[in-house]
Amino acid sequence: MPTNHYAEAIARELQQSVQYIAHAQTDKLENAIAEAAHVYVAGAGRSGLMGRAFAMRLMHLGITCYVVGETVTPGMREGDLLIIGSGSGETKSLVSMADKAKSLNAQVALVTINAESTLGRKSDVVVTLPGVTKDQSAGSGVETIQPMGSLYEQTLLLFYDAVILGLMAKRGLSSSAMYGRHANLE
Numbered sequence: 001m002p003t004n005h006y007a008e009a010i011a012r013e014l015q016q017s018v019q020y021i022a023h024a025q026t027d028k029l030e031n032a033i034a035e036a037a038h039v040y041v042a043g044a045g046r047s048g049l050m051g052r053a054f055a056m057r058l059m060h061l062g063i064t065c066y067v068v069g070e071t072v073t074p075g076m077r078e079g080d081l082l083i084i085g086s087g088s089g090e091t092k093s094l095v096s097m098a099d100k101a102k103s104l105n106a107q108v109a110l111v112t113i114n115a116e117s118t119l120g121r122k123s124d125v126v127v128t129l130p131g132v133t134k135d136q137s138a139g140s141g142v143e144t145i146q147p148m149g150s151l152y153e154q155t156l157l158l159f160y161d162a163v164i165l166g167l168m169a170k171r172g173l174s175s176s177a178m179y180g181r182h183a184n185l186e
Helices: 003-018 023-035 045-060 092-103 118-122 150-171 175-179
Strands: 039-043 065-067 081-085 107-112 125-128
Touching: 003 150, 023 081, 023 107, 023 125, 023 150, 039 045, 039 092, 045 065, 045 081, 045 150, 045 175, 081 092, 092 107, 092 118, 107 118, 107 150
Parallel strands: 039 065, 039 081, 081 107, 107 125
Antiparallel strands: none
């Protein structure tokens, strides 16, 4: 099959995938972000890369945001929010982070395929996305031609960008207003 056919198939999968995102869960996450003193974003592997892109856009919104594991990330405190992207909800290092955040009286939000996971049970806010885990052992029933967790990771990036648009609307911000916080030492 030619590459453009694969791209068209992926686009169809994503179109189907975003229809499964619950508005109420999205609103809860947006409210938690708006109420947090600071936002910390975490994820492993490709989910972590999507989280880094999300953290950048949160910063562009003027939200004090950090990526867990960066050398300039300060300690978390009560009133802060940890947002974790994890398809399986079982990644041990992320479970440990959630436990630490909870011990500091911070909130934990999870964006996952598996709301009944270990992380799902520990989280204050859970957003469920369709997809299959990297080992294809758990999923939402959405069919995919893509390998491993690709559909979830792509949907995660789309979801994070949609959250940014929602926060922009609530704050009355335009893209040009956000550009003032764009990196300028390039």
